[in-house]
Amino acid sequence: MARQINVHLKASIDRSYQIAINPKVLADMASVLSRKWMGRSVFIITDSIVSGLYGQRLQNDLTDSGFEVILVDFPSGEQSKNASVIHALHTQLLTNSIRRNSLIIALGGGVVGDVAGYVAATILRGVKFIQVPTTLLSQVDSSVGGKVGIDHPLGKNLIGAFHQPSAVFIDPTVLKTLSEKEFRNGLAEVVKIAAALDISFFSFIERNARKITRTNVKLLSEIIRRSVALKAAVVEKDEHESGIRKVLNLGHTIGHALEAASNYSLKHGEAVSLGIVAESRLAVKLGLLREVDYKRVVKLLTTLKLPTRIPQIKNKTKFFRTLGTDKKSEGAQNMFVLLNGIGKSAIGVEVPMELIARAIFQRNGA
């Protein structure tokens, strides 16, 4: 009798998708969707703020185009990335008869994309979803690439899935309703992508840094387009982050630990900015990055009004514990993504704890 049965599985479904970036995306969305998705019930998942700004309008547009649309929202903010919000959303969608061929639209910032994407990945074992990011951070980073999920009391983003969207619709004009602080937070991810992958994009941001405002739609469109193109190329090569995709974690290993140690009083973008500075300092100490390039990185973040001076860390235990439990760490040693020059990254760099402690507690940022 055979003692072993092999299950042969080959990826056979094309999961390619388009990312539309232009200032009329939101206004045109209903007619674009009606060409491909007519006949499916649509569930817009958004948060309590974005619902009033863009959710109801999108619901009306889609209804006028002939879709059956349910709009659901949850309280805005990182604290909503938890299992009870997911459970409540599952309940709302099931109560409203969601089907396997329904479409979920994630309308909002990074939290909405992560939560709605995770609902889409899990409900009825997966339904299709579309990302409509409304913050700079989600437009340049989290809406592309299929990482969805929630936080756990033991750390951020520890529960989740890879579930690629079926399309991404990016409208840079919606950034005008973003707070200045949220907008700056998104710029930290832009600097991350440029510093990690493309020196010419980094120089472009340097040249234009003072002109980047929430309403400079032309410049923003270019910045979003270049960031998304760089990220998409990485995701195409390594969807599940077994290698090259790790470069997108630049600044996030220390960033997440700082965020946790501040009890999330630091915003994600601020923590990423500080993480990029601290990790660049480590890169200098390890001989990977020239001091002059470190200064260039710090100067750009400063010009973009992002923080570069690590604040006093009161909860050092939590800081080091998060460094250890961050899902990006592999085993006991901390494996970092570090700059190996501007536009180039080294992945899987082991950094001794004492060096991390010195980079963090030196608190010089310059």
Ligand code: GLY
């Ligand atoms: N935000 C990093 C990634 O999508 O891989």
